Amino acid sequence: MNIEDADAGRTNQAVDDNRLREAERIAEALVFASAQPVSEGFIAERLPKGMDVRSIMLRLREDYASRGVNLVQVDDAWAFRTAADLSFVIRRDENEVKKLSRAALEVLAIIAYHQPVTRAEIEDIRGVQTSRGTLDVLMEAGWVRFRGRRRTPGRPVTLGTTRDFLDHFGLEEIRDLPGLEELKGAGLLSGRIPANFNMPSPLMSDELTEDEDPITQMDLEELGLLAPGGASED
Incomplete structure (x- = not known):
C-alpha cells in the first residue's frame, strides 16, 4: 500500500x-x-x-x-x-400509581403470563369473577390493553400487557418475567405447590395469534372506547 x-x-x-x-x-x-x-x-x-x-x-x-x-x-x-x-x-409522591389491590395484582399476573387471555379465562384461573373496575384500574395505569377478539362464539376480547408494563417493572421483553424458581426464591410462591403446577410461557410478540381477529372501530364503540361515529370519549 x-x-x-x-x-x-x-x-x-x-x-x-x-x-x-x-x-x-x-x-x-x-x-x-x-x-x-x-x-x-x-x-x-x-x-x-x-x-x-x-x-x-x-x-x-x-x-x-x-x-x-x-x-x-x-x-x-x-x-x-x-x-x-x-x-x-428520587421522590415519586406525585406520580406514584395507587397501590394495587390483591385482585388487581392477581389479574395483572395472569394477563402477563397467559396473554393473550380473555376475561372468562382469567376468571377460570382465579376461580372467582373479575370486576370491570379491576380491569379499568390496570388499563388506567397503562399496563393492560385490548389485543383483539377471539375467534370463538361470542368473540370475547383478548387482553395483553403493554410497553408501559415492561417499562414500569424494568423488563426488556415479556420473556424476562420471573420463572417458577425465581418466584420461589423471592417468597412469592409458598406452601405446597401442586405436582402438576407449571409456569406458562407468555407470548413474546404483539402480533395477533391465529385465533385472534384485530379490533375494529365498531368493536371499540361496542366496548365504550369510542363514541358512535369514531370520536374518542375523553
Missing part, C-alpha cells in the same frame, strides 16, 4: 468515526427528549442512512452503564431511567 492509499484510508476512517459519533449524539438526544420509550424504528428514520441502530444503542447503553442515569431497553424501544441503586433518592 502506498502513502496516498494509506492517507485516504485514514481520512475515510476519520469520516466514518465522525458519522458514527454524530449518529450516537442524535440517538441520545432523541431518547433524552422523550418522556416515553423511543422505538428503534423512530430513531432509524432520523439517523444518516446506513447506520446500524441496534449497534449504536448498545454502545450508548454501555457508555451509560456506570452513570446515575442508565439507558435501558424496553421491548424494541429505549429510554433513560435512574440507575436502580439510586432509585431511593
Whole structure:
C-alpha cells in the first residue's frame, strides 16, 4: 500500500468515526427528549442512512452503564431511567400509581403470563369473577390493553400487557418475567405447590395469534372506547 492509499484510508476512517459519533449524539438526544420509550424504528428514520441502530444503542447503553442515569431497553424501544441503586433518592409522591389491590395484582399476573387471555379465562384461573373496575384500574395505569377478539362464539376480547408494563417493572421483553424458581426464591410462591403446577410461557410478540381477529372501530364503540361515529370519549 502506498502513502496516498494509506492517507485516504485514514481520512475515510476519520469520516466514518465522525458519522458514527454524530449518529450516537442524535440517538441520545432523541431518547433524552422523550418522556416515553423511543422505538428503534423512530430513531432509524432520523439517523444518516446506513447506520446500524441496534449497534449504536448498545454502545450508548454501555457508555451509560456506570452513570446515575442508565439507558435501558424496553421491548424494541429505549429510554433513560435512574440507575436502580439510586432509585431511593428520587421522590415519586406525585406520580406514584395507587397501590394495587390483591385482585388487581392477581389479574395483572395472569394477563402477563397467559396473554393473550380473555376475561372468562382469567376468571377460570382465579376461580372467582373479575370486576370491570379491576380491569379499568390496570388499563388506567397503562399496563393492560385490548389485543383483539377471539375467534370463538361470542368473540370475547383478548387482553395483553403493554410497553408501559415492561417499562414500569424494568423488563426488556415479556420473556424476562420471573420463572417458577425465581418466584420461589423471592417468597412469592409458598406452601405446597401442586405436582402438576407449571409456569406458562407468555407470548413474546404483539402480533395477533391465529385465533385472534384485530379490533375494529365498531368493536371499540361496542366496548365504550369510542363514541358512535369514531370520536374518542375523553
